[in-house]
Amino acid sequence: MAERRTAIATVCLSGTLEDKLAAASSAGFDGVEIFENDLLASRLSPAGIRRHCADLGLSIDLYQPFRDFEAVPPELLRANLRRAERKLDLMAELGTGTILVCSSVSPDAVDDDELAAEHLHALAELAAERGMRIAYEALAWGRFVNTYQRSWRIVRRAAHPALGLCLDSFHILSVGGDPAAIRTIPGEKIFFVQLADAPRLAMDVLQWSRHHRLFPGQGEFDLTAFTGHVLATGYRGPLSLEVFNDVFRQADPRLTAVDAMRSLLALRESLGLAELPEAPALHGHAFAELAAPAGEDVGKVLAGLGFTVAGHHRTKPVQLWAQNGARVLVNKTGERTAIAVDSEDPGRSARRAEAYLAQPLRRGREAVAAPDSTELFFCGGDDWLADFEPAGEAGRTAGITGIDHVALTQPFDQFEEAALFYRSVLGLRLDPVVEFAAPFGLVRSRAAAHQGVRLTLDTALVRRGEWAPAVREPQHIAFATGDAIASAKAMRALGAPLLDIPGNYYDDLEARLDLDPGLLAELRAQSVLYDRDEHGEFLHFYTELAGERVFFEVVQRIGGYRGYGVANAPIRMAAHRDRRLNGR
Amino acid sequence: MAERRTAIATVCLSGTLEDKLAAASSAGFDGVEIFENDLLASRLSPAGIRRHCADLGLSIDLYQPFRDFEAVPPELLRANLRRAERKLDLMAELGTGTILVCSSVSPDAVDDDELAAEHLHALAELAAERGMRIAYEALAWGRFVNTYQRSWRIVRRAAHPALGLCLDSFHILSVGGDPAAIRTIPGEKIFFVQLADAPRLAMDVLQWSRHHRLFPGQGEFDLTAFTGHVLATGYRGPLSLEVFNDVFRQADPRLTAVDAMRSLLALRESLGLAELPEAPALHGHAFAELAAPAGEDVGKVLAGLGFTVAGHHRTKPVQLWAQNGARVLVNKTGERTAIAVDSEDPGRSARRAEAYLAQPLRRGREAVAAPDSTELFFCGGDDWLADFEPAGEAGRTAGITGIDHVALTQPFDQFEEAALFYRSVLGLRLDPVVEFAAPFGLVRSRAAAHQGVRLTLDTALVRRGEWAPAVREPQHIAFATGDAIASAKAMRALGAPLLDIPGNYYDDLEARLDLDPGLLAELRAQSVLYDRDEHGEFLHFYTELAGERVFFEVVQRIGGYRGYGVANAPIRMAAHRDRRLNGR
Known part of the structure; x- marks a missing residue:
């Protein structure tokens, strides 16, 4: 997207991490989100992945996901901070500066935005020490935090420069959220944006999310309006695709990556940002x-x-x-x-x-x-x-x-x-x-x-x-x-x-x-x-x-x-x- | 099942009607339910199907489904009765005596059990003239009639000897219905019983029903208890399988039919009705x-x-x-x-x-x-x-x-x-x-x-x-x-x-x-x-x-x-x- 960087989450693609990175690079993506399970199964060390991505011309824009962190009892908080430190160390080797933290689904979490803000502040401190950032995302099925309005309230309350939001179109649009209020968020507090479309399905939102997402323009969500709101904030980060789809998980990743890039081109055209030749009559x-x-x-x-x-x-x-x-x-x-x-x-x-x-x-x-x-x-x-x-x-x-x-x-x-x-x-x-x-x-x-x-x-x-x-x-x-x-x-x-x-x-x-x-x-x-x-x-x-x-x-x-x-x-x-x- | 007849709905199996009938016969089923769409696509006339089934040793135990009949305005009732007469004529040719009528999902239906009973009485009259019977089934997603308790109230109110119930385990168990009250229904008012199992899925019940049913013992429903309640009523009709399943729809029908028959054998064993050799240690x-x-x-x-x-x-x-x-x-x-x-x-x-x-x-x-x-x-x-x-x-x-x-x-x-x-x-x-x-x-x-x-x-x-x-x-x-x-x-x-x-x-x-x-x-x-x-x-x-x-x-x-x-x-x-x- 001309001056707008494009990225794709490795979870969108089939194969081992190396298959995925090769496909993303060859389709012309600027960067990737590294999905943790892909890294765990890779024989490349984090430093090796960093070098491999550099060779392929890919930046690593995000490491994800980190789950079930905030609003927990003190002993669990200590364990979670320890776990987070390990992951931040890994990110240093990987050469990526932003980690996605999903709102908690844990039975140990409590319904207390003040406490969540306090814990996320502590996490942001750890990140800031390393020059890194925390992107907090409200899952549609988060135990308590399940709207971007609420994750934004918590981020504001925590008031830490290394803590911002991750906005994922699926989590917002699947449950009928109104994306218009995104415009009230300062662009610099939006650390990351993930785009996914989906067909309208009458099913459990978690299963829907994990199996049936689609690239923008393939489903029934209005990604043009969503992205318009995001860009209006002054957000300068990449537009990244995060699509969990049963078919894409087993299809040739080189084809899927081209399809993904085409979806971003079409989104750009729908936003009037295209330099594409117009379709003749x-x-x-x-x-x-x-x-x-x-x-x-x-x-x-x-x-x-x-x-x-x-x-x-x-x-x-x-x-x-x-x-x-x-x-x-x-x-x-x-x-x-x-x-x-x-x-x-x-x-x-x-x-x-x-x-x-x-x-x-x-x-x-x-x-x-x-x-x-x-x-x-x-x-x-x-x-x-x-x-x-x-x-x-x-x-x-x-x-x-x-x-x-x-x-x-x-x-x-x-x-x-x-x-x-x-x-x-x-x-x-x-x-x-x-x-x-x-x-x-x-x-x-x-x-x-x-x-x-x-x-x-x-x-x-x-x-x-x-x-x-x-x-x-x-x-x-x-x-x-x-x-x-x-x-x-x-x-x-x-x-x-x-x-x-x-x-x-x-x-x-x-x-x-x-x-x-x-x-x-x-x-x-x-x-x-x-x-x-x-x-x-x-x-x-x-x-x-x-x-x-x-x-x-x-x-x-x-x-x-x-x-x-x-x-x-x-x-x-x-x-x-x-x-x-x-x-x- | 020794003295208990077995049947299978043609919708369980893949292929044309002839493929399905051959498979059901070869697996040893006594009878079939003819699913309307299978008949419509068949080059055999209803009389031809009757002869073909007789040659294969199969009875035709049910014709199904007849939809959106009851509790409608008068002019629509007239059209529905006309439609029903055509289907009863077809059944005469087919040589089957029972038709399944599903509770209405039509926007034209009203919430009036008295009216539903009156209309079903009129339909039962038409059936009785031909020596046929109406088996009324509450769909789990019926507009108003969505439990067997309610369909039973309507059937009692209609009080016509040619009107009885069809009980389908999926429609009862999928929505958490208690099957124990089945025991209060006189067996002779249960005209037909359809068995289906399913995995527990958090999704729209209609989609669940149409795509993910399984044969008894393959899912998570308690078909043993369900069937026990049915048999306790003195019900004498066949135990019939009606399983809509995306995989079975495209699998070799000869294998699916054997699998189906095996599920009935296992159900029988679980009810203590088996003459099977016990499993050795x-x-x-x-x-x-x-x-x-x-x-x-x-x-x-x-x-x-x-x-x-x-x-x-x-x-x-x-x-x-x-x-x-x-x-x-x-x-x-x-x-x-x-x-x-x-x-x-x-x-x-x-x-x-x-x-x-x-x-x-x-x-x-x-x-x-x-x-x-x-x-x-x-x-x-x-x-x-x-x-x-x-x-x-x-x-x-x-x-x-x-x-x-x-x-x-x-x-x-x-x-x-x-x-x-x-x-x-x-x-x-x-x-x-x-x-x-x-x-x-x-x-x-x-x-x-x-x-x-x-x-x-x-x-x-x-x-x-x-x-x-x-x-x-x-x-x-x-x-x-x-x-x-x-x-x-x-x-x-x-x-x-x-x-x-x-x-x-x-x-x-x-x-x-x-x-x-x-x-x-x-x-x-x-x-x-x-x-x-x-x-x-x-x-x-x-x-x-x-x-x-x-x-x-x-x-x-x-x-x-x-x-x-x-x-x-x-x-x-x-x-x-x-x-x-x-x-x-």
């Missing part, structure tokens, strides 16, 4: 590209949907299939999948993506790699058609007008990163995360959309064993039509292998909804699924699988329906399973 | 067998620990290593791992295991397969030594007296099943589940112990990506010693490759605990780890890896310490990682 999807080694199967299905071959790539075994505004590339090398957006300024789109740490690709056109290696192209109108030798196939059509959305199956480890990536790089708006029970386990899904570009990100939430004959990493493109029933009839006439939907589904629609009997009969006859929300209705149908992984959907949005028919996804999944087991 | 571990294709490495480490070769298997490439009461088999074919317990009656142990649905193995000795395919042998004293040609190696020793415990890494999908298996087959007592943050992700661990046999079951809670250089499926045996420090010294003298523990760990011990400085210096010098609980102390140390997966631990229990040093496991894991990256 988009004009919908330019094309979607499928990896289809069995290209003939996919071609046959596309032909059945009313597509025709509109061109052949001049240098690669890639066919362009088109129907009005819908363009699909079928790549027979089966090496890659790609999505392409129509950007007002493809060059600026690419520069923005690279500023957001996307890896640029050499593809002749502006393109970068998304977190899951999907290739993301930025096209300007139809300029990209020049790469194709036009084919003069006759213009069949079955009513498809364009690409409605592309469903991107994400690796479990990259789900949160992908949402943040598409939001920040393309400027898409994220819908809330949806989870649903599918035949082979829970699926998590999140839509991202803006200016005619719609993506859905999907991942299997738990899938570990050998079982689960779901379609693995499906490639799924949904086309738009103005009349789903008519399109389905036309496609059947063209020989499209549309997916049969069980009659039980329609019996249930009939029982639940007051649908027009004529419409219901048409839906049933054509195997078209139905959904509605407060804005409108949704009619959609699927093809069978072409090869192992590819299928298509055709959707009709009526009157401003905003969803993606997620409630019907389990029906589709079971039908695909049935076809594979029993069909053909 | 155990006298500790007989041996543990390692799959060690690199047998030489393992042998070298065992020799360093003071073991000697005590025999060679008469027909297989298996070495017997021994030191006092500790016996380890090293199987160079690398095909199997096994554990063996010393049973008072090996034949009865095996019969009991088979009664508990364990697959018998033809191994010359009494043996069965555990859920993860570990082979479980039942030995009678030292009878099994006859399989080995004695070797006359000289009697080294380094103070090991026996096997303290064997750590069994479980497949994620079989973790709960394994705990129930060892508890029911061997009569072990289960400790609570422990979860801890290890360097490469969360680990879940649970100990099972009794009569000198101790097992720990471990699984990586989230581990999905390519990252995570943890030891995969470690084979880990812990030996007992009376003096860990002396054993460590003796083993170092014998050349054992003991795992170095970082100095930072000992600095922290020193800061935290008031340990005797002499002891601390010895621990540090010998790389011995330390733990304590309210009963005593624990000293333990590890070897480096022998090959890719095998390592050993040596433990000293002082004064009744009951744990397994879990707090130190992350230190061990990081050290193993370091040795593999940087060592040798």
